[in-house]
Amino acid sequence: MDLAHRAAERTARESYGRLVALLAARTRDVAAAEDALAEAFRAALQAWPATGVPDRPEAWLLTAARRILGHNHRHARVRSTAATTLALLHDEAAQPDAAATPDPRLNLMFVCAHPAIDAAIQAPLMLQTVLGLDAARVAACFLLPPAAMGQRLVRAKAKIRDAGIAFALPEPRDLPARLDAVLAAVYAAYGTAWDDAFTVAPTRADLAEEAIWLARLLTALLPDAPEAKGLLALMLHCEARRPARRDATGAFVPLTRQNPALWTRPFILEAEAVLTEAARANRPGRFQIEAAIHSVHAQRAITGATNWPAITALYALLARLSPTLGVRVAQAAATAEAGNAAAGLALLDAIAPACLAYQPWWACRAHTMRLLGRSDDAQDAFRRAALLSPDPAIRTHLLAQLAP
Amino acid sequence: MQYMLVFNETKSDFAARDDAEKAPRYWGAWTAYIGAMAQAGIVIGGNGLQPPHTGTTLRIRDGARHLTDGAAVQDGPYADSKEQLAGYMIIDVPDLDAALEWAARSPAAATGSAEIRPVLPPMPTP
Numbered sequence: 001m002d003l004a005h006r007a008a009e010r011t012a013r014e015s016y017g018r019l020v021a022l023l024a025a026r027t028r029d030v031a032a033a034e035d036a037l038a039e040a041f042r043a044a045l046q047a048w049p050a051t052g053v054p055d056r057p058e059a060w061l062l063t064a065a066r067r068i069l070g071h072n073h074r075h076a077r078v079r080s081t082a083a084t085t086l087a088l089l090h091d092e093a094a095q096p097d098a099a100a101t102p103d104p105r106l107n108l109m110f111v112c113a114h115p116a117i118d119a120a121i122q123a124p125l126m127l128q129t130v131l132g133l134d135a136a137r138v139a140a141c142f143l144l145p146p147a148a149m150g151q152r153l154v155r156a157k158a159k160i161r162d163a164g165i166a167f168a169l170p171e172p173r174d175l176p177a178r179l180d181a182v183l184a185a186v187y188a189a190y191g192t193a194w195d196d197a198f199t200v201a202p203t204r205a206d207l208a209e210e211a212i213w214l215a216r217l218l219t220a221l222l223p224d225a226p227e228a229k230g231l232l233a234l235m236l237h238c239e240a241r242r243p244a245r246r247d248a249t250g251a252f253v254p255l256t257r258q259n260p261a262l263w264t265r266p267f268i269l270e271a272e273a274v275l276t277e278a279a280r281a282n283r284p285g286r287f288q289i290e291a292a293i294h295s296v297h298a299q300r301a302i303t304g305a306t307n308w309p310a311i312t313a314l315y316a317l318l319a320r321l322s323p324t325l326g327v328r329v330a331q332a333a334a335t336a337e338a339g340n341a342a343a344g345l346a347l348l349d350a351i352a353p354a355c356l357a358y359q360p361w362w363a364c365r366a367h368t369m370r371l372l373g374r375s376d377d378a379q380d381a382f383r384r385a386a387l388l389s390p391d392p393a394i395r396t397h398l399l400a401q402l403a404p
Numbered sequence: 405m406q407y408m409l410v411f412n413e414t415k416s417d418f419a420a421r422d423d424a425e426k427a428p429r430y431w432g433a434w435t436a437y438i439g440a441m442a443q444a445g446i447v448i449g450g451n452g453l454q455p456p457h458t459g460t461t462l463r464i465r466d467g468a469r470h471l472t473d474g475a476a477v478q479d480g481p482y483a484d485s486k487e488q489l490a491g492y493m494i495i496d497v498p499d500l501d502a503a504l505e506w507a508a509r510s511p512a513a514a515t516g517s518a519e520i521r522p523v524l525p526p527m528p529t530p
Contacts, residue, residue, distance in 0.1 A: 114500075116500060163522055164405040164407075164500045165499065165501075166501055171501075
């Protein structure tokens, strides 16, 4: 479209989260900030074609949105205090100086992932407030009806405003734990896209890109956080495999049988570079180790073989740090692949009571039983894994293993 | 911002108040905690409350008063583990994290729970 439209769109994409964070910092009212910003964008689309695109479109939008916010605030008599109105007027008069202050989006991300906010809504909240995704799209990504998602987002924003969650970085003492929550929310956004990239509407795959964008932002804003780099490396490695996860007929291809020539090389190279940089800090963590595991898998593109002992050692480390069921099942799978199927089965047996309805456990058990030559047990486990699979392609893949 | 810290205690916490052996420790912990709050200059007000069995709950239905004795509420199947309102403090601190920090130091947080509720701002004048 025309220049003004394109400029507005570009500014929206690049500065949405920054503007929301600046506008909401004083009042903690994210919803009001978003409304004011939407109105400012509408005003820009009317004004810019006539006046030309301003030199600093972001500053123009901020000033316009602050005026709208101040106007709405003065008129919304409920709960308004003279002090807040004066503070807003002061903000309006102040020149925004982007270079002098740290990026406010970081504060916004910490607010979204505050432990007082329901963990399940943290990722959707971050996608909406930092990236400006609308509730309908976020709802589709998290498999919720739009009305339900909209309601949860509204409730979370009301909590931020009314509970007085500060738009400030956590105390250094709390930073590692709070950063974990931010990273987990970004990973949840990515994981949602990843699980269903091939099964549900193709628009859902877009979220992977958004999650990677958020991780890039975090690595830029927190250069001293190796786990942020670990998360970025992990997601880039996963993204690199996307073209190889399905064959020409749409059938599921497990990682070990993927054709490495189909992997996206630039993503792998970037992942390796980011992970190397993270390792320099010598502070390993869950995401760095998971990225390292993917890195070992990626080396098959060069060596033609998978270094299972290295992967097993990394999983052992990960299981000590983050002993989730998913990690422990993956550790068992790697142990079995490394040539020690009996030890793999023992690891599976140790967590059996918690895993009766856990699909990856049954799939891993099936493969391990087959490696042990116990074909009846393997058949049984393949069948149960298939029954528990939500993805039809994976179900087909598992049922195909039943044939003698 | 003003927050109310709502302290809930277990049955054994309430019992400790009058237990010759446990009372000094129980009251000592609360006295130290409230003293620290006062010293920080954040206290707006607050009180401990008599145990639940001293309470009376009133409901008006169809114009008639219905009263429930506080002891009746406590005699459920999980009475021992059930937490009951034991006291409250209203404090003035900058944000939720500061309020959480104070709530975390309360004796109730370790045995029962502490809820943090923002106080509603004054009603607007018409």
